[in-house]
Amino acid sequence: MKKEAKPLASLADVEREVVAEYRELGRRQLEVRLQQLADQTGELFPPAPTQAALPDPAHRAGSGKSDR
Numbered sequence: 001m002k003k004e005a006k007p008l009a010s011l012a013d014v015e016r017e018v019v020a021e022y023r024e025l026g027r028r029q030l031e032v033r034l035q036q037l038a039d040q041t042g043e044l045f046p047p048a049p050t051q052a053a054l055p056d057p058a059h060r061a062g063s064g065k066s067d068r
Contacts, residue, residue, distance in 0.1 A: 009017075038045035
């Protein structure tokens with residue numbers, strides 16, 4: 001009984017996998033460095049989220065039709 005060979009990944013698949021791994025590695029390193037900086041300066045990391053102000057409907061930009 002012969003075991004079926006697993007198909008090889010395409011070069012694009014390998015590239016996507018490596019890019020995703022390094023993106024995650026970079027994100028973790030950035031998080032560590034930001035935490036170290038926050039510890040040195042006494043700041044809070046991650047910063048508390050700010051509540052975004054709702055846009056004023058009079059200044060809203062949109063692609064809808066104008067009533068004028």
